[in-house]
Amino acid sequence: MSSSQKKAVALISGGLDSMLAARCMQEQNIHVEGLNFYTGFCVEGHTHAIRKKDQKKSKRNNALWVAEQVGFKLHIIDVIEEYKSVLLNPSHGYGANMNPCLDCKSFMVKKAVQWMQQNDFDFIITGEVIGQRPMSQRKDTMPVIAQESGANDLLLRPLCALNLPPTLPEREGWVSRDHLYGFNGRSRKPQIALAAQYGFEEYAQPAGGCCFLTDASYSSKLTDLWANRGVRDYEIDDIMLLKVGRHIRPTKHYKLIIAREEGEANFLSGYKKQFTHLFTTSHPGPLVLVDGELHEEDLQQAARIVARFSQGRDADSVDVRIANCPNRADGDYAVAPLAAQDIPQDWYI
């Protein structure tokens, strides 16, 4: 890299758009390095790694893969703690689910501004395209991100730059506006054509985005957690456990997290020391964690639910062990499994 070469820091999600934006800058002799922020809600290889049925899927980190394909350094930043304020108090509200997309993008660009200043870079690029996303990628919200993040006209969106006013890198001639793009809308055809032009034959196309907060099922588990704890807060283990298992809440003060298969059971077993847990001893069955508090009057009910999801579901009696319950010795319970119709649909979160 020559001393006069301009340097851009790219927000890299691992998808096609940020991959193209980074390459577009390299084509203009800009030195590019990437940032990828880990919020705890990212849909990545770890979720594939948990479930056994998904273990044949690629477990690669897509952002890292993009960095290697395009040829730039990638810095992965842990923002789990800082991200809480974004999710808990988004000034622009939520999207269709618990996704605070506009605040999220402003937060990430703001972090990129800090990184740019600390590392003596010149400007920031993203793979945003006007009209691609209903909340954060609109013509009226893109200036909001630039302003709230403090990036202002140091934020360049190479794929849709022709639809926006020229940024400082363009005005100063660091990059040629003639070689930027005017993509807009939800069609992927222009990106796919540009990928072909760059020789990219493979790229990630995550359905529904790359964030669990856009997922309706995940969002309902998160709101249930807050409603029943009486406090809107979370730790990393909370949000990891929302990604795994069948969640059943018989009462406000406890819910059961039931492993659906071997991979999930292995994952949940890592939490056995922290949680009260149940498992069947007379029949093969799932490992079940208790999130909350099991009262004396709940023991039979919890054991009967666990028996329901074991291979003894049709037996007259199933033995269930309840372990690691605070102030109570581990105990075995012989119970009749609940019938399917005895578990109300609204217990399923």
Place this chain on the structure above:
Amino acid sequence: MTTYHVNAKHLLCPMPVIKLQEQIASAQVGDVVELMCTDAGSLHDVPAWCRVHQHTVLSMDTQDSLMVFRIQVNADF
């Protein structure tokens, strides 16, 4: 030369890479980082991160679900 030990067992993608990255940021050229992890994604991600940043994976041993990487820190050009 110093050998650093990083325990990333039971951490899921991308935390093992983040832990490695943080340790290397405070290491010197020639130092070695021994990274222990259990997330299957690390088999791909750790070597990929090292290639991107031009550090050298000296060895990679696996035993059941445990993976141990030894990584030599190179100059970060």
